[in-house]
Amino acid sequence: MDKIIIQGGNNRLVGTVQIEGAKNAVLPLLAATVLASKGKTILTNVPVLSDVFTMNNVVRGLNTTVDFNQDEHEIVVDASQDITEEAPYKYVSKMRASIVVLGPILARNGHAKVSMPGGCTIGSRPIDLHLKGLEAMGAEITQTAGYIEAKADKLHGAHIYMDFPSVGATQNIMMAATLAEGTTVIENAAREPEIVDLAVLLNKMGAKIRGAGTETLTILGVKELTGTKHSVVQDRIEAGTFMVAAAMTGGDVLIQDAIWEHNRPLLAKLQEMGVSVTEEEEGIRIQSDLSRLKAVSVKTLPHPGFPTDMQAQFTALMTVVRGESTMIETVFENRFQHLEEMRRMGLHSEIMRDTARIVGGQKLQGAEVMSTDLRASAALILTGLIASGETKVSKLEHLDRGYYLFHEKLAALGANIKRVKEDDDE
DSSP states (O other): OEEEEEEESOOOOEEEEEOOBOHHHHHHHHHHGGGEEESEEEEESOOOOHHHHHHHHHHHTTTOEEEEETTTTEEEEEOOSOOOSBOOHHHHTTOGGGGGGHHHHHHHHSEEEEEOOOOOOSOOOOOHHHHHHHHHTTOEEEEETTEEEEEOSSOBOOEEEOSSOOHHHHHHHHHHHTTSBSEEEEESOOOOHHHHHHHHHHHHTTOEEEOTTSSEEEEEOOSOEEOOEEEOOBOHHHHHHHHHHHHHTTOEEEEETOOTGGGHHHHHHHHHHTOEEEEETTEEEEEOOGGGOOOOEEEBOSTTSBOGGGHHHHHHHHTTSSEEEEEEOOSOTTOOHHHHHHHTTTOEEEEETTEEEEEESOOOBOOEEEOOSHHHHHHHHHHHHHSBEEEEEEOTTTGGGTOSSHHHHHHHTTOOEEEEEGGGOO
């Protein structure tokens, strides 16, 4: 088991960092490749992450050919053979995002069997919205022995209103609707950039989708989809994590290829806090003077609100700002676990239901801490940059799900950080 060790207190980050393709985009894109009964689908700008390997195995287990060229960051999927109806349990159980193969398998075969998904322990994240949408399109759903089974002689178009703009449910229903008979309308659909990226791929494959990025999606079903080539959109959460890292270390960092529109809610809060944010030709530059930063209040919301996937990292930034900041988490009910670990480093914070009150500007000390989920792992590492002394972060399997060579990128910007085998950390 690996650990990341940070020598904190003098880690002003300066330079340029290159971000990867989006984890939250590539996973549903891989699920969508199952829909192509002709040709091969080529995905480029693919991040080399453990979640990508897991999803590759999920798709491969459906009788497809999946080739991942890690050096070229490219995946080629051939799903032109008859695909199987059951997604392999040993991979689906590792990752919640893998539930998005349910819609594509059902649309392609008329029958799908997928185990209940696993993943981060940040909240209940029920999948009832996925199932209600598929039922509205004519699917018969049963849940037995830890599996979801869906059957439909032929899916048909439907008018679906979602009680909550769930990203996964929007993706699952949208993919299923591409091969359904007639027109499907999804109201209160998720509007994330990753939804738009999925719609772009599907339309390249021959689907007819309108309204991606708005509250209403309209999908006209077609008879078949064909493989195509598509570049995965840049990772706004990785970009945001480095923006926060630059801000909290008083740094000057250019996040290359970061997209302003995708990071707008985060950038607005950084500017409100007093961070200098500049859009340049090559990306977004973050410059920070710690003495000028002020406390803010943040509330996570579905896109285009402040992303819940940036909540943990932003609370790390709040620790260096004098005064009392507030973080309200409205998306997941169990996403403040990292604050308990930060308290081991001297953080003064109080959690009341969905609200965390953080007293910033206090001196933090390095400590041994443990990642509780993907974004928490990044937040703990960032906190280690500004805490005095040595911080050791363990349970890095969470980090590896969403960040590629995170410690190396921080080190290239000037951080005193290394990754070691647990046996070697002496």
